[in-house]
Amino acid sequence: MEDVLRRAEELMENKNYEEVIKILDNVQAVEAYLLKAQAYLKIGDVGKAIEELEKGVETFPYSYSILSMKAEILENEGKLEEALETINRTLEIVPFSSEYRFKKARILFKLERYEEANIELSEVLRMNPANVEARILRALCYYNVGLRLDALSEINRALNFRKDEPLLHALKGKIYFETGYYKLALSEFKIAIHYEPNNPEHYYWTAFCYYNLKMYNEALTYINLALTKEEKAIYYILKALILKELKADFSKEIEIAIKLDPSAKSIIENLFMNRNMSR
Known part of the structure; x- marks a missing residue:
């Protein structure tokens, strides 16, 4: 059997x-079921992959291992309740696994069950305080339930381990922005740009900071940079406000904003109601 498994790995x-x-x-072996499921995934047959894992x-x-892989596939397919049920079965077997607890937290987060996700993440971080992904997810949990200061504290802890993570700087920037600290937000979004120069969202938020600081020429520069990377209605709306x-x-x-997103028309009319906007 070992020779067959070794040969299968070479073929993979x-x-x-x-x-x-x-x-x-x-071939009835844990490794065989995992390899067959991986092979089915590679050829795009998700149903067969899950079927193989269920046989396993x-x-x-x-x-x-089989249960965890099944949970991950279900999660990726958006079948979150089934994924949660499967990862819970995994944790019944290995209750002290920080890896599987993190997977559970991630699924709970996608289900918007942020408080429950946070409980799992607390346990993950107790076992491994340097788990940056867990800290990022925990910060997002706090952020999504409106606990901005708790989110900020978690972000700062994560930055102690990974200073070059653009997501952390961007989230920190959004928290500063939403609390009116535009200069601090601006600094964070510029750091995010440094580490992730091709992400248009960082340029958009930088432009938005400048707009709120009434530095309109700088705002125009950055919104134009965002638009060179991606065209979104919201970017054009901000550019219109700046202009x-x-x-x-x-x-x-x-005109372009409405063409990109017709549902934005009412928002645009409210923002620009004092000016004649012929299309």
Whole structure:
């Protein structure tokens, strides 16, 4: 059996996925079920991958590896309740696994059950305080329930371990922005740009900071940079607001914004109600 499994691993490395499935047919081993499921995923057959893992669970009901892989596939497919049920079964077998607790927290987060996710993350961080991904997720949990200061504290702890994580700086910037500290927010978004220069959101938020600081020329520079990377209605709306403050024509920006997102028309009318906006 070991020779067959070794051969299957070689075939996986060489991307011979159909052959992997073929040679492992009727091989009853945890590794065989995992490899076959991986092979099915590689050829795009998610249903067969899950079916293979379910067969594996029938044969090896206490295999946390098989259950964990099944939970991850279900999560990726958006079947979050099933994924949660499966990861709970995994944790019944290995209750002290920080890896599987983190997976559970991630699923709970996607289900918008932020308080429950936070409980799991507390346990993950108790076992491994340097887990930056867990700290990021915990910060997002706090942020989504409106606990901005708790989120900020968690972000600062995470930055002690990973100063070059743009997501942390961007989230920190949003918290400062929402609490009216635009200069502090500006600093964080510029750091995020430094580490992730191709992300248009960082440029958008930088422009928004400048707009609120009434530095309209700088705001225009950064919103134009955002638009060179991606065109979004919200970017054009901000550009129109900036141009309005600069007493420049913004009708083209409004037209493009509505074309990109017709549902934004009512928002645009409220923002620009004092100006004639012919399309």
